[in-house]
Amino acid sequence: MTCIVRPLTCGWMTADFNLMVSGQQGRFHLPVGAFLIEHSQGLVLFDSGLHPELLTSKDRLGAVGSMFDIDLTPEGLVEGQLDKLGVDPADVTIAVASHLHYDHCGGLGQVPNARLVVQEAEWQAAHDPEAIAIGGYNPDDFELGHDRQMLDGDHDLFGDGTLVLRTSVGHTAGHQSLMVDGRLLLVGDACYCRLALDLDSPPAFAFDEDQQRASFAWLRAQEANGLQLVFSHDKDQWATLGPTI
Numbered sequence: 001m002t003c004i005v006r007p008l009t010c011g012w013m014t015a016d017f018n019l020m021v022s023g024q025q026g027r028f029h030l031p032v033g034a035f036l037i038e039h040s041q042g043l044v045l046f047d048s049g050l051h052p053e054l055l056t057s058k059d060r061l062g063a064v065g066s067m068f069d070i071d072l073t074p075e076g077l078v079e080g081q082l083d084k085l086g087v088d089p090a091d092v093t094i095a096v097a098s099h100l101h102y103d104h105c106g107g108l109g110q111v112p113n114a115r116l117v118v119q120e121a122e123w124q125a126a127h128d129p130e131a132i133a134i135g136g137y138n139p140d141d142f143e144l145g146h147d148r149q150m151l152d153g154d155h156d157l158f159g160d161g162t163l164v165l166r167t168s169v170g171h172t173a174g175h176q177s178l179m180v181d182g183r184l185l186l187v188g189d190a191c192y193c194r195l196a197l198d199l200d201s202p203p204a205f206a207f208d209e210d211q212q213r214a215s216f217a218w219l220r221a222q223e224a225n226g227l228q229l230v231f232s233h234d235k236d237q238w239a240t241l242g243p244t245i
Helices: 059-067 078-084 120-125 129-133 194-199 209-224
Strands: 004-016 027-039 042-046 069-071 092-096 115-119 148-151 163-167 176-180 184-188 228-231
Touching (some): 004 078, 027 176, 115 120, 184 209, 194 209, 194 228
Parallel strands (some): 042 092, 115 148, 184 228
Antiparallel strands (some): 004 069, 027 042, 163 176
């Protein structure tokens, strides 16, 4: 079967362009992207957007909050996006976290029945006291009692080749991207946007810059093999995406 992939616009953020693509000047306006995937065995959410507290305050972000302006409405919460599609958040069966930064896992509390699928390396990194202290991770985003499936490398979610998680480390210690039907690759933050990939210019901050460059090369190879790369934070590409991809 072919999976139906529905992009979800879970708010917008603005940051210094150099923070997203090294060497660029000015400000960068970016969507907070998530995706609902309809599979014959259940509804899969790839990333979950921002935490509801960010509707009114950035306090939960700590020092990281000073780096981003956030534009979020109730409709932009993942439950609001699902409601627009007529989907009950309680019906989401799997929530994949590309990684555990605040703009990718902040809506996990809105899908209470989902099984959280995350890389073991990411889970461990997200509990590092120093990373938590500087605002890189907030366990209150993801320590919510979900059933949890911990991975160590690539993984076929349903065993049928339709949804395959591929490790794409560099941005974080356990980042993963999602290959859909052998036709799409949901990039997550393996690379923020097309410009960064074209310029081979990772962001100023990464868990491991060499590994991120290797992930950039891997993304190019996937594209050369015919996959469409779908970025989570590319406003230009986002504007071209239809209700399904």
